[in-house]
Amino acid sequence: MRPLTHPHVDDITVEGIMHALSDPVRVAIFADIAGSACSQNCSNYLTVREKEIPKSTLSQHFKALREAGLIRAERQGVEMHNTSRCGEIDTRFPGLIAAIVNAHKVQSSGKKKPAKRPKK
Amino acid sequence: MRPLTHPHVDDITVEGIMHALSDPVRVAIFADIAGSACSQNCSNYLTVREKEIPKSTLSQHFKALREAGLIRAERQGVEMHNTSRCGEIDTRFPGLIAAIVNAHKVQSSGKKKPAKRPKK
DNA sequence: TCCATAGTTCTGAATATATGAACTATTGAA
DNA sequence: TTCAATAGTTCATATATTCAGAACTATGGA
Numbered sequence: 001m002r003p004l005t006h007p008h009v010d011d012i013t014v015e016g017i018m019h020a021l022s023d024p025v026r027v028a029i030f031a032d033i034a035g036s037a038c039s040q041n042c043s044n045y046l047t048v049r050e051k052e053i054p055k056s057t058l059s060q061h062f063k064a065l066r067e068a069g070l071i072r073a074e075r076q077g078v079e080m081h082n083t084s085r086c087g088e089i090d091t092r093f094p095g096l097i098a099a100i101v102n103a104h105k106v107q108s109s110g111k112k113k114p115a116k117r118p119k120k
Numbered sequence: 121m122r123p124l125t126h127p128h129v130d131d132i133t134v135e136g137i138m139h140a141l142s143d144p145v146r147v148a149i150f151a152d153i154a155g156s157a158c159s160q161n162c163s164n165y166l167t168v169r170e171k172e173i174p175k176s177t178l179s180q181h182f183k184a185l186r187e188a189g190l191i192r193a194e195r196q197g198v199e200m201h202n203t204s205r206c207g208e209i210d211t212r213f214p215g216l217i218a219a220i221v222n223a224h225k226v227q228s229s230g231k232k233k234p235a236k237r238p239k240k
Numbered sequence: 241t242c243c244a245t246a247g248t249t250c251t252g253a254a255t256a257t258a259t260g261a262a263c264t265a266t267t268g269a270a
Numbered sequence: 271t272t273c274a275a276t277a278g279t280t281c282a283t284a285t286a287t288t289c290a291g292a293a294c295t296a297t298g299g300a
Contacts, residue, residue, distance in 0.1 A: 022139035
């Protein structure tokens with residue numbers, strides 16, 4: 001098992017970030033890790049595992065987020081500890097992550113379809 | 121040739137936008153169409169065609185941008201007229217497009233490696 | 241009507257993604 | 271130590287997406 005790779009902040013690309021966040025599952029994972037206001041929260045697989053995603057697939061998703069430079073993973077005992085790299089990314093691409101996470105929130109909060117137009 | 125499809129603004133998704141803009145060519149096309157400050161500029165294939173991308177591939181890229189809701193295409197005589205849908209998208213996801221286009225600018229302007237730090 | 245231009249659609253090859261099965265690393269007991 | 275449990279990675283391969291050449295379509299002249 002080779003050690004986890006994390007790109008240097010200067011090697012993080014917009015395309016890489018976009019690609020990593022173009023998958024609903026990864027956006028959900030990342031939004032969860034990044035938390036509100038993009039603070040450095042930690043997370044584990046629990047929230048997403050409930051959605052019946054195979055662990056090999058999840059592992060790949062985490063790898064994608066890691067290699068895009070969006071999260072940092074460190075082994076803590078038997079499990080993984082993931083933190084967002086929002087701070088670093090923000091120095092290079094100011095406001096980008098915040099805008100994406102916010103847009104994701106807007107979208108998921110608007111999901112419940114408005115029961116037949118609430119008639120003014 | 122079926123008529124071009126454009127999603128309703130309410131059907132535009134963050135994932136769709138992310139995916140469409142996860143490709144360097146499409147980001148370039150879109151940045152070109154959206155122009156500075158995300159104004160409603162038009163564009164044609166010229167700028168990108170120079171980069172020797174086959175027209176079938178370009179057509180697919182434009183289709184991807186269209187179906188993600190990022191641009192609107194209208195036939196004008198023999199050629200296509202593309203405009204950005206920034207305004208519409210901004211009502212749903214405020215600041216998102218601006219942040220992405222800006223990040224793209226930051227990245228492309230930072231490509232020329234800074235000649236050994238300009239010393240203060 | 242015929243041609244040129246600008247783009248779309250079709251099709252097969254190349255590439256990427258998803259997932260079950262097998263493997264690795266760490267911890268904690270026996 | 272050795273063994274088992276937990277958490278995750280890697281491998282192999284089935285499936286899906288993307289790329290690009292060839293053929294096709296729509297429009298506007300000559």
